[in-house]
Amino acid sequence: MSHTLTAISAAAPLAAGWTMHGLWFRRSLDQARRDPLTGLPTRASFEKHAEQLLRETRCAVLLIDLDGFKQINDVHGHAAGDAAIRAAGGRLGTWVQVQDGAVGRLGGDEFAAVVPMRHTTDLPVELRTLHEMVCEPVAFDGHLIPLGSSIGAYHGPFPAPGLSTALRVADEAMYGAKQTGGGWLITSNPIPAYRTVNGRRDGRPGTDIDAEEGTT
Structure with missing residues (x-):
């Protein structure tokens, strides 16, 4: 014993x-597996979860980009820019968690999400809520920094096209929203309208050496 x-x-x-x-x-x-600044899943983790959701049910695929982010960095400094990204990521993460979806930071001030969305009529209401959440001013160093965003959404029939295609058309919708001053725009067309350069929509930073940074 x-x-x-x-x-x-x-x-x-x-x-x-x-x-x-x-x-x-x-x-x-x-x-x-998480972005160190926002705590959101990295691109690889997001893609794995998102592709699973797209196989299981009808979803909305979102591309979210902050408006005027370069100006925040230029006027208030990079620490303020980090605070803006952190705040936007936290708000987006909260919204996606309620929707039981997938979310990730793609890089810079760009985010993506895939959320189950069976009914077309539900999406505008949800996007309006999300846009208002993301655009709340950010408190930094005793000041409130205005924050804007443009959201593009693809919402088509089930089964959806591959995640890469869905993100491309959501990106085009986001670009359309940005061109009209921000907000959100929905497309149900799974066929990209813009040509791509190195896998990115023509005109985005990095596709043209003469393109001005921050114009898309």
């Missing part, structure tokens, strides 16, 4: 050590 108790006592710290190691490993893995 005493040998059994001795063995159990010796094994207990080892088991505790493995438990702590397992918790540390899972925490590290979760952090690697």
Whole structure:
């Protein structure tokens, strides 16, 4: 009996050590899958979840871009820009969580989301709510910084086209909203209208060496 108790006592710290190691490993893995600034899933994690949703049900695919972000950086500094991205990401994450959808930061001030949306009539109401949430001013260094956004949404029949195509047409709708001063725009057409350069809509930063940064 005493040998059994001795063995159990010796094994207990080892088991505790493995438990702590397992918790540390899972925490590290979760952090690697999340954007360090916003806490949202990275692009790879978002795409995996989004593609699963698109296979299961009718969804809306959203592309969200902040308006006037370059001006925030230029006038208030990069720390203010980070605060704006962090706030927008948090608000978007809250909205998507209610919708049981997928969300991620694609890079810079650009975000994407895929949310189950069976009925076409529901989407305008939801987008209006989301736009109002994202555009709430951001508190920074004792000031309220205005925040704007443009949202493009693809919402078509089920089954949907691939995620890449759906994001492309949502991006085109976002560009249309931005050209008219921001807000949101919905398309149900799964066929992209713009040609692409290096996989990106013609005219976006990076597709033209003469293009002015921040114009799309």
